[in-house]
Amino acid sequence: MDIHFVSCDMFIFKIQIITKLESSMKKFILTLALVVSMVGALSAQVESKAIGLRFGGFYGSGAEITYQHPLGNANRLEVDLGLNHYGFGLSGVYQWVWDLSDLADGFNWYAGVGGALGSYDFNDKNHSFGIGALGQIGLEYNFNIPLQLSLDYRPGFYVMPSVTGIYDGICLSVRYKF
Numbered sequence: 001m002d003i004h005f006v007s008c009d010m011f012i013f014k015i016q017i018i019t020k021l022e023s024s025m026k027k028f029i030l031t032l033a034l035v036v037s038m039v040g041a042l043s044a045q046v047e048s049k050a051i052g053l054r055f056g057g058f059y060g061s062g063a064e065i066t067y068q069h070p071l072g073n074a075n076r077l078e079v080d081l082g083l084n085h086y087g088f089g090l091s092g093v094y095q096w097v098w099d100l101s102d103l104a105d106g107f108n109w110y111a112g113v114g115g116a117l118g119s120y121d122f123n124d125k126n127h128s129f130g131i132g133a134l135g136q137i138g139l140e141y142n143f144n145i146p147l148q149l150s151l152d153y154r155p156g157f158y159v160m161p162s163v164t165g166i167y168d169g170i171c172l173s174v175r176y177k178f
Helices: 002-041
Strands: 050-055 063-070 075-084 087-099 107-121 127-142 147-153 156-160 170-177
Touching (some): 063 170, 075 107, 087 127
Antiparallel strands (some): 050 063, 063 075, 087 107, 107 127, 127 147, 147 170
């Protein structure tokens, strides 16, 4: 009889745990849905195109020509072309943009993923063409005049001709909005 009561008590205990887990999962899913809807409501309005210079890009030397093109209310494509004494690099990043106007009107933050390709000659003997993947996260300020300043971090790595070292950099961009 004691064994029967112990197994019955264990069964009731397991049901209580499962019920608590289900309740916790429901709370988690509700909280996640609330956060996702709030983030959606905080999306920035990406309305204009922008062109300018991105300083510190392309292996940290020189500047890149940068262009942003809106793809929706809170999404855009950024394309950057860098030239220096090593060669050239072209990158494209699909970005999601969120409003940070609680800091001050005009602030946004963004994150994105994309690809890069380039032709490099680092030591006059090792000339190569590469294709890579990259990510990006940054903060921007849009002035009341057609000027945008941004600071971003962009890590990446090359996957062709072989998987090579990771590169990254913090860059400052100045763009004219039109």
